[in-house]
Amino acid sequence: MPTKWYVLFEHAAGYALFHVNEFEEVGMMLPQLEAATYDLGRFNSVVRLVSFTPFKSAVQALESINAISEGVLPEDLQHFLDVTVPKGSGKKDKTTLGVADPKLAAAITEALGITCTHVGIVPEVIRGVRHHFTNLVKGFTAKSSAVAQLGLGHSYSRAKIKFNVHRVDNMIIQSIALLDQLDKDINTFSMRIREWYSYHFPELVKIVPENYMFARCAKFIGNRKTLTTESLSDLEEIIMDSSKAQAILDSSKSSMGMDISEIDLLNIEMFASRVVSLADYRKQLAEYLRSKMSDVAPNLATLIGEQVGARLIAHAGSLTNLAKYPASTVQILGAEKALFRALKTRGNTPKYGLIFHSTFIGRAGTKNKGRISRYLANKCSIASRIDCFTEKPSRIFGEHLRQQVEDRLKFYETGDVPKKNIEVMKEALEEYGQQVLEDATENADASLKKKKKKKKRKAAEMNGEQHVEEDEITTLEPPKKKKKKAAAVEDAVNESVVPENGEIPKKKKKKSVSMVEDEDMAVNETIESENGETPKKKKKKKASE
Numbered sequence: 335m336p337t338k339w340y341v342l343f344e345h346a347a348g349y350a351l352f353h354v355n356e357f358e359e360v361g362m363m364l365p366q367l368e369a370a371t372y373d374l375g376r377f378n379s380v381v382r383l384v385s386f387t388p389f390k391s392a393v394q395a396l397e398s399i400n401a402i403s404e405g406v407l408p409e410d411l412q413h414f415l416d417v418t419v420p421k422g423s424g425k426k427d428k429t430t431l432g433v434a435d436p437k438l439a440a441a442i443t444e445a446l447g448i449t450c451t452h453v454g455i456v457p458e459v460i461r462g463v464r465h466h467f468t469n470l471v472k473g474f475t476a477k478s479s480a481v482a483q484l485g486l487g488h489s490y491s492r493a494k495i496k497f498n499v500h501r502v503d504n505m506i507i508q509s510i511a512l513l514d515q516l517d518k519d520i521n522t523f524s525m526r527i528r529e530w531y532s533y534h535f536p537e538l539v540k541i542v543p544e545n546y547m548f549a550r551c552a553k554f555i556g557n558r559k560t561l562t563t564e565s566l567s568d569l570e571e572i573i574m575d576s577s578k579a580q581a582i583l584d585s586s587k588s589s590m591g592m593d594i595s596e597i598d599l600l601n602i603e604m605f606a607s608r609v610v611s612l613a614d615y616r617k618q619l620a621e622y623l624r625s626k627m628s629d630v631a632p633n634l635a636t637l638i639g640e641q642v643g644a645r646l647i648a649h650a651g652s653l654t655n656l657a658k659y660p661a662s663t664v665q666i667l668g669a670e671k672a673l674f675r676a677l678k679t680r681g682n683t684p685k686y687g688l689i690f691h692s693t694f695i696g697r698a699g700t701k702n703k704g705r706i707s708r709y710l711a712n713k714c715s716i717a718s719r720i721d722c723f724t725e726k727p728s729r730i731f732g733e734h735l736r737q738q739v740e741d742r743l744k745f746y747e748t749g750d751v752p753k754k755n756i757e758v759m760k761e762a763l764e765e766y767g768q769q770v771l772e773d774a775t776e777n778a779d780a781s782l783k784k785k786k787k788k789k790k791r792k793a794a795e796m797n798g799e800q801h802v803e804e805d806e807i808t809t810l811e812p813p814k815k816k817k818k819k820a821a822a823v824e825d826a827v828n829e830s831v832v833p834e835n836g837e838i839p840k841k842k843k844k845k846s847v848s849m850v851e852d853e854d855m856a857v858n859e860t861i862e863s864e865n866g867e868t869p870k871k872k873k874k875k876k877a878s879e
Contacts, residue, residue, distance in 0.1 A: 346482040348388035405437025432456035510644040553606035636732030657722035665711035
């Protein structure tokens with residue numbers, strides 16, 4: 335019997351299996367097949383739907399597409415193929431499955447033993463199935479297909495973005511790019527303000543050569559003719575040097591600069607304030623980058639510095655990509671043009687790229703720069719992998735790796751043999767284990783305290799009492815004082831009520847507990863007086879009862 339050919343098509347709505355008629359003859363007529371992919375009538379004579387299984391939910395569709403993109407065979411697809419694809423009984427009776435992804439084809443062959451292929455006319459058949467899919471599957475419309483594709487595409491992209499956001503390296507990439515741009519802009523603007531303000535006060539450049547301080551001084555001084563001894567103290571606060579402030583004051587009185595109008599001076603002051611605000615924001619951004627690097631890649635930042643580590647991450651694209659690079663790639667990362675130029679001209683290849691900005695290479699001798707750059711790249715590769723794949727970030731490994739580079743520099747200078755890498759890593763692992771244990775105990779103690787507080791609150795709520803925390807200091811009046819106050823108020827009310835006879839019911843005052851009881855006793859007294867008994871006797875009877 336001839337070989338049976340099938341094609342698997344993964345859609346956003348589910349899996350579909352198609353049978354290809356006369357596969358070998360179709361393969362001989364590849365140009366005709368390419369033309370028939372857009373003609374439904376001609377394409378139906380080649381391809382026939384065998385089975386279609388839809389996804390039960392959007393979550394299942396997302397899990398399946400994630401597994402397929404990674405080259406893993408999902409369980410639902412394995413069950414679908416196991417049921418629908420017939421297995422060949424012998425050498426003559428063979429079954430071949432056409433798949434778009436070669437990784438998925440290898441996984442299917444390994445799991446089910448079905449011969450798979452992704453070359454030949456398989457791409458053309460899959461392209462035709464994709465084009466005519468809504469017409470090949472019954473009960474399926476173009477609108478429902480578009481909705482399924484849009485929903486799965488959004489969820490798939492959102493899942494990938496969430497993974498990147500979890501690593502937070504995107505913020506580092508944007509921060510270091512903005513930091514480099516700010517450095518260029520501030521340098522350009524500072525040169526512009528120096529040139530512009532020097533028309534009016536040229537001596538200030540020699541006294542205050544720093545760009546940031548010059549912009550602040552230009553903003554503060556404005557018109558040099560208005561500078562007096564009264565503003566000398568404020569100028570000292572800006573420059574932090576009394577001699578320079580006095581020199582500015584002296585030179586302003588005998589300056590060779592031209593006079594300037596108020597409108598021009600106003601524009602200079604506005605521009606100087608912008609330069610100062612940009613420089614201040616640059617400091618804040620550098621601090622933000624330092625905090626982000628300490629959270630995302632603490633070991634790499636401790637080893638090579640925050641800015642150099644951030645440039646390595648940005649150039650690699652992400653922390654995960656940097657962790658995948660070998661040490662030889664990390665060494666020349668950023669010097670790709672020089673590398674390919676050297677390979678083309680058969681010259682000397684570069685020894686370092688972005689890691690040249692590290693202090694270690696600057697401290698090394700001329701002969702040892704290449705060796706220390708190779709050693710530093712090795713340690714950077716280790717640090718980036720630890721930062722990428724560890725669950726609880728810590729600076730311990732970065733500190734030990736930095737000490738290793740320091741010892742290597744001493745070895746090049748003095749010949750002192752440093753420790754082996756295995757010994758250093760064992761020490762770092764012990765310290766890291768102790769730190770993790772301490773953090774776990776602290777978290778456990780905090781959780782126990784929270785549980786105890788919750789139990790106390792619940793018990794107090796069950797008893798109808800108000801729970802008071804240990805930290806809170808409250809002054810509560812004793813219950814006796816409260817009773818006395820209540821009794822005094824009630825006595826005052828009773829005294830204000832005088833009977834018609836003019837007598838004050840003193841005994842009623844002693845026995846009155848609440849206003850309700852007083853009213854009941856008054857009613858009883860009126861009833862007894864009608865019977866001819868005195869209220870005193872009634873009180874005695876009540877006492878005896």
